[in-house]
Amino acid sequence: MLPSAPGPAPRCNTPAEELDDWRRRILSLTSIASLCGAPQVTLPFTSVAGLPVGLGFMGPxxxxxxxxxxxxxxxxxxxxxxxAHGQGQVTQQS
Known part of the structure; x- marks a missing residue:
């Protein structure tokens, strides 16, 4: 298990400079499986301040x-x- 992202998803109006930093940090988490040739799936786990937070599972x-x-x-x-974390409930995304 590993985080799917470095934090909650950025808002649509996030400045470009902040988005670039967020993208660099997310690549450090998501490229692991690709570099290893391993499968990875992300589950919608919860939300923080109304923003989705996912949890990634990687296998061999x-x-x-x-x-x-x-x-x-x-x-x-x-x-x-x-x-008992975040908003206290799992948010399912389609």
């Missing part, structure tokens, strides 16, 4: 189907369990 090369099965199980567990 060739574990794509098992990783997706795990993602489904984790989402089912999260939807059934009240959370």
């Amino acid at each position: 090369p060739g574990s794509d189907e098992r990783l997706l099965e795990l993602a489904v199980q984790v989402m089912q567990l999260l939807q059934a369990t009240p959370l």
